[in-house]
Amino acid sequence: MASVVYPERRWAWVEVDLNAIRKNTRAFKSLLSRGTKMMCAVKADAYGHGAVECAKAMATSGADQFAVATVDEGIELREGGVTQPILMLNESPVESVAALLEYDIMPAIYTTDFAFAYGEQAVRMDKVGKYHLAVDTGMTRIGVLPEEAVEFRHSIDFHRGLECAGTFTHFATADVIGDWDFKQQAKRFEDTVCALRDAGFDPGLAHCDNTPGTVLHPEFHYDMCRVGIGLYGLQPADTTAPRIQLTPAMSVRARVTRVINPAVGEGVGYGLTYRVPKPNIQIATVPVGYADGLARTLSNNMDVIVGGVRARQVGRICMDQFMFAVDVNNIRAYHPAERVERGDVVTIIGRDGDEEITADEMAERRGTINYEVVCNFSQRLDRVFV
Numbered sequence: 280m281a282s283v284v285y286p287e288r289r290w291a292w293v294e295v296d297l298n299a300i301r302k303n304t305r306a307f308k309s310l311l312s313r314g315t316k317m318m319c320a321v322k323a324d325a326y327g328h329g330a331v332e333c334a335k336a337m338a339t340s341g342a343d344q345f346a347v348a349t350v351d352e353g354i355e356l357r358e359g360g361v362t363q364p365i366l367m368l369n370e371s372p373v374e375s376v377a378a379l380l381e382y383d384i385m386p387a388i389y390t391t392d393f394a395f396a397y398g399e400q401a402v403r404m405d406k407v408g409k410y411h412l413a414v415d416t417g418m419t420r421i422g423v424l425p426e427e428a429v430e431f432r433h434s435i436d437f438h439r440g441l442e443c444a445g446t447f448t449h450f451a452t453a454d455v456i457g458d459w460d461f462k463q464q465a466k467r468f469e470d471t472v473c474a475l476r477d478a479g480f481d482p483g484l485a486h487c488d489n490t491p492g493t494v495l496h497p498e499f500h501y502d503m504c505r506v507g508i509g510l511y512g513l514q515p516a517d518t519t520a521p522r523i524q525l526t527p528a529m530s531v532r533a534r535v536t537r538v539i540n541p542a543v544g545e546g547v548g549y550g551l552t553y554r555v556p557k558p559n560i561q562i563a564t565v566p567v568g569y570a571d572g573l574a575r576t577l578s579n580n581m582d583v584i585v586g587g588v589r590a591r592q593v594g595r596i597c598m599d600q601f602m603f604a605v606d607v608n609n610i611r612a613y614h615p616a617e618r619v620e621r622g623d624v625v626t627i628i629g630r631d632g633d634e635e636i637t638a639d640e641m642a643e644r645r646g647t648i649n650y651e652v653v654c655n656f657s658q659r660l661d662r663v664f665v
């Protein structure tokens with residue numbers, strides 16, 4: 280990996296493969312019929328991949344709209360030059376409605392408090408405040424209840440500052456094939472959209488499918504799909520893996536800052552939870568820690584790749600650094616005459632030679648999901664786009 284790029288100020292970085300992002304975006308777009316729009320979820324800094332760069336790559340590969348979770352995430356996209364419609368997937372504090380209107384970020388709406396604050400501010404600014412109505416069909420998170428939707432529209436629709444551009448719900452079990460609860464949510468959503476139309480309301484774009492829904496439930500694509508994790512090349516569940524081929528976009532790499540060959544019995548890291556068991560074990564230090572999003576619960580329970588070969592992480596992961604061990608007697612592909620050296624590239628997530636460490640592997644070791652693993656790599660690590 281001699282030609283690898285890395286930021287100059289730090290020997291640790293996140294590489295994001297924008298070609299993979301484009302390829303994955305096109306793969307999802309090709310699942311949609313011609314009239315169906317694709318909304319790309321780039322919340323949480325595009326699941327840790329860099330929101331503006333990813334949104335621009337997606338926009339050239341079929342993205343019609345973007346979804347964020349906070350006002351600041353929407354503003355970042357606008358300031359970065361993103362021009363497509365942006366939906367914020369929930370309500371924000373009412374104090375922020377002017378910012379939403381100024382930056383043309385549509386909120387999801389489900390309380391009259393927020394709706395009126397937003398509508399009134401829109402009138403003051405001589406604008407029309409577009410929004411999407413969130414419907415809680417069974418996730419019990421946000422949204423108006425299905426039986427309240429028509430009444431809710433009645434209570435806010437007189438407002439000339441408001442315009443409903445969409446109606447959506449979110450599935451709790453879209454990844455489970457043949458699930459009864461999923462079917463019930465889908466039915467409640469369908470009934471709600473019909474009821475709104477029957478009552479004379481335009482629901483705008485109807486949308487409900489997330490990544491697993493988009494792959495497994497094409498009958499519920501409606502007017503738009505909201506795709507997230509799949510765009511980054513990660514499978515939301517085992518059920519989707521046979522149905523769509525994806526390319527992971529994120530790699531996390533660093534360089535070794537120091538190597539020593541301690542005596543047998545010497546300990547490593549806080550609490551000395553690892554002790555050198557035999558001669559010729561190299562202990563190498565990597566400048567990445569839990570403050571970078573490498574969970575401390577991975578201590579003594581993860582591998583890294585160096586020179587195309589796996590090595591065990593040892594000792595407790597510190598705030599800014601961790602150590603790994605290389606059994607020099609045992610190195611195979613890594614050139615036997617060589618040792619791990621200061622400056623060598625270490626792969627924490629990603630591929631090096633024939634070895635690969637996936638976000639799924641790290642998630643399993645941590646007892647979480649790949650979504651959390653990629654989101655956790657913090658802003659302290661520069662995103663390098665390759």
Ligand SMILES: *Cc1c(COP(=O)(O)O)cnc(C)c1O
Binds near residue numbers: 320368449505508509
């Ligand atoms: C995050 C999110 C999505 C995207 O979910 P994925 O599982 O990543 O595809 C879609 N809709 C809502 C409301 C979300 O919060």
